[in-house]
Amino acid sequence: xxxxVAYILTGVYAIFFLLTLLxxxxxxxxxxxxxxxxxxxxxVDWLQFFIMRCTNILGTxxxxxxxxxxxxxxxxxxxxxxxxxxxxxxxxxxxxxxxxKFISKQELGKGIPSVSYNLRHGGSVLIDRKNPRQSxxxxxxxxxxxxxxxxxxxIFPEGTRSKNGRPKPFQTKGLEVLFKKIxxxxxxxxxxxxxxxxxxxxxxxxxxxxxxxLTVHEPIKLAxxxxxxxxxxxxxxxxxxxAVEL
Numbered sequence: 001x002x003x004x005v006a007y008i009l010t011g012v013y014a015i016f017f018l019l020t021l022l023x024x025x026x027x028x029x030x031x032x033x034x035x036x037x038x039x040x041x042x043x044v045d046w047l048q049f050f051i052m053r054c055t056n057i058l059g060t061x062x063x064x065x066x067x068x069x070x071x072x073x074x075x076x077x078x079x080x081x082x083x084x085x086x087x088x089x090x091x092x093x094x095x096x097x098x099x100x101k102f103i104s105k106q107e108l109g110k111g112i113p114s115v116s117y118n119l120r121h122g123g124s125v126l127i128d129r130k131n132p133r134q135s136x137x138x139x140x141x142x143x144x145x146x147x148x149x150x151x152x153x154x155i156f157p158e159g160t161r162s163k164n165g166r167p168k169p170f171q172t173k174g175l176e177v178l179f180k181k182i183x184x185x186x187x188x189x190x191x192x193x194x195x196x197x198x199x200x201x202x203x204x205x206x207x208x209x210x211x212x213x214l215t216v217h218e219p220i221k222l223a224x225x226x227x228x229x230x231x232x233x234x235x236x237x238x239x240x241x242x243a244v245e246l
Contacts, residue, residue, distance in 0.1 A: 006058075006205035013057045013206065020050045021113040028117050044118050045096045048089040055086065059209040060198070064094040066216040070188060072097055075146045075153070077178050077185045077222070079236050081167050081244060082156035083196035090214055091154060091190070099151040103139060103174060105129055123151065129159070139174055143181025152188075153178055157237070165196045167241040172233050179222060179229055189217040189236050191243035215243055 024047040031039035052062060070076070076098055080087065092100050102119070106126040109119050119126060125142035127135035146153045155178060157170035178185070193213040200207040217239050225232050 002208065003201065003205060006201065006208045009058050009208055010205040013054055016057060017051065017054045018113075020047070020054055021115065024050070025113040025117060028114060028121075032117075032121050040122065041099065044122055045093065047114055047118075048093040048096075051089045052093060055089075055198070058198075058206055060086075061211045062090050062094075063211065063213045064090065064216075065214070066094075068216060068219055070098070070186065070216075070219055073150055075150050075182050075185045076188050077146075077175075077182060078152055078154045078188045078190055079175065079240065080154065080156055080190040081192055081240050082158050082161045083165055083192055083194075084161055084199050086195040086198045086212065087156075087161075087192050090212060094214060095152065099123070099149070100154050101125070101142070101146065101151055102154045103127060103142065103156075123149075136173070136177060139177045140181055143178045146178075147182045147184065153182065153185075157233075162196060163199070165194070165244060165246060167237075167244055170233060170237045172230070175233055175236075176229060179232075183223060185222045187220040187222055187232075187236065189220075189239045191215045191217065191240050193243075193245045213245075217243070 024043060027043050028040060031043045078091070078095065078100065080091070088102070101123040103125055104119055104127070106128050108116060109126040110116050118124070123145065125138050127138050129135060142153065155174055157172070157175055158168040159171045160168070162168055194210050195212045197207045197210045220232070
């Protein structure tokens with residue numbers, strides 16, 4: 001019975017989701033080309049808000065827990081586990097005051113209304129995960145941009161999403177590059193729970209009645225960490241993984 005209801009609700013969701021992307025695409029274009037970065041950023045924030053409201057059609061709820069006062073005048077490296085594409089909008093919305101930017105695979109840079117435009121023009125970086133000669137310099141330039149602008153780099157060190165919520169081992173290279181290029185960063189560990197359930201049946205129908213939870217762990221000032229950076233990465237992996245609900 002649940003899956004039958006999921007088929008119906010997914011169809012309704014898909015209509016509203018597509019309309020949201022199509023409506024915000026020209027809004028983004030206008031904001032970026034006429035009014036500049038701040039206006040474009042606002043349009044992207046509200047895009048994320050309405051994408052989340054679309055998922056409410058599926059019975060999706062969101063809880064964001066942050067007990068820390070994270071400054072907005074320093075760059076951040078937000079390190080999170082990755083469960084699905086539905087990780088993105090809540091991170092961007094709930095942490096919008098930090099100007100979140102993503103390391104994304106280059107395939108997402110074209111063909112998706114609103115989403116591809118923002119990835120190309122909003123400060124994120126598109127990488128070819130199979131080509132280190134392209135990806136590493138791109139991440140280095142991205143890190144320098146985050147350091148210069150006091151914005152927030154979001155990285156999913158697992159590389160690919162977990163299809164069952166179980167965390168995958170961290171790949172360290174991207175983090176190592178960001179640590180080097182953003183020396184004044186505050187590192188923000190973030191655990192995401194239950195977004196994988198949005199795709200538990202596959203792409204159609206979608207999972208319904210899910211409670212997506214985002215939990216911010218104690219931030220770490222990179223400049224004051226005295227140990228080996230490999231130890232820091234392992235510490236981040238442990239902190240994030242131990243909070244995953246299986």
